[in-house]
Amino acid sequence: MKKSDLTINPLLINQYLPHNFLAEKIVLSSLLNSSEALDLTLNHLTIETFYFKNHQEIYKAIINMSKKNISIDILTLTTFLKDNGILEKIGGLKVLSEFLNQLPNIQYLKEYIKLIQDKFLRRTLIQLGYKIINSCYITTIPLENILNDLETEVLNLTIGNQTKNFFSSTQLFTNILFELKQKSLQPILPGLSSGFYDLDSITQGFQKSDLIIIAGRPSIGKTAFCLNITINIIKKYNLPILFFSLEMSKEQLIYRLLSSESGISNLRLRSGNILKQDWLTLNNIITSFSSLPLFIDDTANLSVTNIRKKIKKIIFEQAQIGLIVIDYLQLMQNSTHSIENRVQELGLITRSLKIIAREFKIPIITLSQLSRNVENRINKRPILADLRESGSIEQDADLVLMLYRDNYYNFVSTEFQTAELIIAKHRNGPTGTIKLKFQEKLTKFLDMDNSN
Numbered sequence: 001m002k003k004s005d006l007t008i009n010p011l012l013i014n015q016y017l018p019h020n021f022l023a024e025k026i027v028l029s030s031l032l033n034s035s036e037a038l039d040l041t042l043n044h045l046t047i048e049t050f051y052f053k054n055h056q057e058i059y060k061a062i063i064n065m066s067k068k069n070i071s072i073d074i075l076t077l078t079t080f081l082k083d084n085g086i087l088e089k090i091g092g093l094k095v096l097s098e099f100l101n102q103l104p105n106i107q108y109l110k111e112y113i114k115l116i117q118d119k120f121l122r123r124t125l126i127q128l129g130y131k132i133i134n135s136c137y138i139t140t141i142p143l144e145n146i147l148n149d150l151e152t153e154v155l156n157l158t159i160g161n162q163t164k165n166f167f168s169s170t171q172l173f174t175n176i177l178f179e180l181k182q183k184s185l186q187p188i189l190p191g192l193s194s195g196f197y198d199l200d201s202i203t204q205g206f207q208k209s210d211l212i213i214i215a216g217r218p219s220i221g222k223t224a225f226c227l228n229i230t231i232n233i234i235k236k237y238n239l240p241i242l243f244f245s246l247e248m249s250k251e252q253l254i255y256r257l258l259s260s261e262s263g264i265s266n267l268r269l270r271s272g273n274i275l276k277q278d279w280l281t282l283n284n285i286i287t288s289f290s291s292l293p294l295f296i297d298d299t300a301n302l303s304v305t306n307i308r309k310k311i312k313k314i315i316f317e318q319a320q321i322g323l324i325v326i327d328y329l330q331l332m333q334n335s336t337h338s339i340e341n342r343v344q345e346l347g348l349i350t351r352s353l354k355i356i357a358r359e360f361k362i363p364i365i366t367l368s369q370l371s372r373n374v375e376n377r378i379n380k381r382p383i384l385a386d387l388r389e390s391g392s393i394e395q396d397a398d399l400v401l402m403l404y405r406d407n408y409y410n411f412v413s414t415e416f417q418t419a420e421l422i423i424a425k426h427r428n429g430p431t432g433t434i435k436l437k438f439q440e441k442l443t444k445f446l447d448m449d450n451s452n
Helices: 010-016 021-031 035-044 053-067 074-083 093-100 106-137 143-158 169-185 197-203 222-237 250-262 266-271 278-290 304-318 342-360 372-376
Strands: 211-216 241-245 294-297 323-327 364-369 399-405 417-426 432-439 444-447
Touching (some): 021 053, 021 106, 074 093, 222 250, 222 444, 323 342
Parallel strands (some): 211 364, 211 399
Antiparallel strands (some): 432 444
């Protein structure tokens, strides 16, 4: 059998490639009606993103007209196409007149652009698939090279590495103006909601690319608070969450999750003291959470390199990640090369985590211990200087949250204890202190006005 008999020609299936004719027409029609639509579309779509050849030619003409500062409407576009001998190539006046029948709503332009991008990415993946198939038949190409090429190209598509890195001030301000108009029409929280109302009011949610530090003394409730946030986010958004637990085992975390959700104390769960009426509740919770994309990695002594690889793996499998949680910073290793100065090593780790957050456009929450200095003060509420082996932790973090419970130092047995969440650093907003309820038996934090 000849090699030509084995390889597959993607051109044979071009007529079946994914596309969205109506979305392409609406976007092109929008370009003839709004200057805002022009700037937004130019920033997100290339000529190749359009599937139909005549749409590519029309979009190419609009781009050239924009570069030459020619005002764009149906008349000027028709003249430009005719003068450059392209009018008949795109189907003549009949095709252009169809754009007049479209009444695009600029409010939904981003959604139409996403539809076109979705189909383009699917076509690209199909072509990549055939490329990989053909490469696999060529035995002289090392398998490792094929796998590396596949990983690189898929990741480039997934995390958008093919987008432009440089934007003019006109493009940037146009994008912001468009976003402001969208937000004014339908106000939404710009980041991921933590599930705690007062915290979200100040931070506006956890933003993409942010490095968030949650700090506190041992057993103050850092892991519990972080797990509460994880549960709130995954239930609300159903986004994949990757939880790196360097201190607790995955089983311990699951017990805490079950306790928090079921209202059954962690002690009762771990000892197996489960009442008959508890089983239905537990079964419902387990069934519900089994379908949620929560990934727990309890590998000890993780390095930044390990974390990056595992992030890529989850992105490859799930197409996205909503949040990354690391419990906790001081148990991480920088790399296989040890650095004698631990402060410098932690500084390198936090800088690397911030780079990862920006690279993958994912918020990263990292837990951190506080130094014992806080114990030597009369007022034991933590401050930024208490970050253990702080180095550049404070500098690299976009948001630093510190937990304090008076009950931690002055024991009082009550069902609900008051906890303070101190926003010690907020790069993009105000700082302050938020009061929360803490149910120690369930290791669960709640808003103060929550009666549950």
